[in-house]
Amino acid sequence: MNLGVSAIEYVLPSKSLSVRELEQAGLLVSSSEQLHSFGFDRCYISEESADELARRAAVALLGNCGVRPDAVDLLLYAGAIAPSHHIAGEHFLSSFNYPATKLQYELSLTHASVVGISQAGCMGLTYAVQVASDYLRGNGQAQYVLCVSADVLPNGVPREILYNVISDGACALMVTRNSSQNRILAHRSVTKGYYWDCIARKNEILAAYFPTAKNLVQDLLRGAGCAPEDLRIVLPHNVSYRSWEILLDLIGVKKEQLFAANISQKGHVIAADNWINLKDAMNANLLIPGDKLLAFNFGFGANWAATLIEH
């Protein structure tokens, strides 16, 4: 079995603002200079709903990956924030109007079961990939799991969370039983409930981030018999470059190994970063078959995850 991510597509909104423009619009907490020094130049802001972005990403994926819609066995729909998991309406019952089910219908995924993944913050899509892998391992007949994530911050809220600049966006990927690329070699994740209150424990989360990340990544690499220098690239979640400089030293990875280009230009696309970065690294012809890739991610909740991938 070559469980892996066989295809990726993503959608970013057409509207993009620089950190300076965000500051002028009152959409930052810190100064634009500070965020610039942390590695951010701009972000994307959607005027479309999250479910529409998700639909567009999924349509593009199905159009390109050669998998018939009715061959998809499972649809996993991830979103970091609560509004991403229902289609707003006046009536209370609209709380049960799920974008995942709507997507199944719109894409004609007639044989796909549908599950939403929430309460994992920016880890949603990474968890979806992990759940998809486990699902395929546990269901011998299943071949394809479509994973989608989409988030759009409410209009007018600050575009900065914990000193990171946030973009709206959606990403869709296909986890396939027999994938010709991006094989999932190993995965580790940890959830630390002590930090569940992201407001009250903000300082503690900032402090816990680094040692937890270090231990998790080292545990993953050790378990997989992979040395840091064996990694072709590290696929970051697009939090500040400054924080990556610190983390890279902790895990013994060189700066040149970090695929960092998207941090400044795309910002932190909530749950989608690692996979957008994988797609862009592939498009940039940075990878050859057999390359080992590390995806690391953190999400409020508090969740840390690291995935080792063989391209």
Next chain:
Amino acid sequence: MVGQELLPKICSQQIVEKVFVLTRRIGVLPSHRKIEVVRGDVTRPDLGLQYDLRQSVAQATTTIIHGAAETSFSSDLSPARAVNVAGTEHMMRFAADCPRLKAFCHLSTVYVSGKRTGTIREEDLEHNFGFVNAYEQSKYEAEQLVASQAQRLPATVVRLSTILGRSLDGAVTKSGAIHYALRFFFHSLAPMVPGKKESPVDLIASDYAAESIALATFDQFTPGSTWHICGGSDAFSLEQFLEETLQLFYKNRPAWRKRAIEKPAIVNLETFYLFVRSVEELGESVLKNSVAVLKSFAPQLAYPKLISDASTQHVLQRSGLARPEIRDYYPKVIRFLLENNWEATPLEQARL
């Protein structure tokens, strides 16, 4: 840091008739019939004493233990020098006016060694490796001052390591940077420390420090000698220290385990300072406070050194004074800190 433990030891010396305690503020001092508190200020050339009082104290004094110091690791050099260098100079000038003076004991720190690495011996002083903070530098300069007067002043230098707590019961009578750092660790606010896994973490018990100073000043006083009151070979490595602390938190606070707080990561100095700079640029005051404490002393761990106390041990053991073992009293100190909600307890209130 050691004054509260030291005073009873001095008072218990049979040859001591009276103890003048020169202090800037009347704080919590152990009461004893031999103690006379004198308000003064070492930063002033006359020690802040009226002429008559200064004369009468000088006439009576046979022994001086100079422990007045600016011990804040975050102090700037100028205020640190004002107390630690100028204060020493003023005390030595006073000592020169004491006709019956037999002994001048200058309390210093093993970290006058600054950024030196390797083995540091009692006889080592001069170096040009630099210092981690102004406290170290000012104490180094003070020692040079004492050394320059060696021909005229019967002086000994006692270099103390980081004082943790009392070996008997773990009591902490005054909190220092090490206690604040442990508290930040407990509260998940200490993400990283600079250093190497094998960097020695040299700590001493307060009662051992006090008894050693008393010995160096009275029974075993030797002009021109330097003492290392430190853990020496009995020191945790940084990695052991963090692990031991974690296990003691688990043991004393079983419910704490479910917080799943990680040990601080051990990082190189460059990464540590990058983190410090990042936090200082942020508006998070709680984390800033933690980083401010750590950065004031923890970089010393990036300059691994073994403080040798071979010469000191030779004398102390002959005198029957054994150095408490860190693995015996460190658990008591952690228990004390947790039971007292991280508050130091002045001597009278400390549980015996």
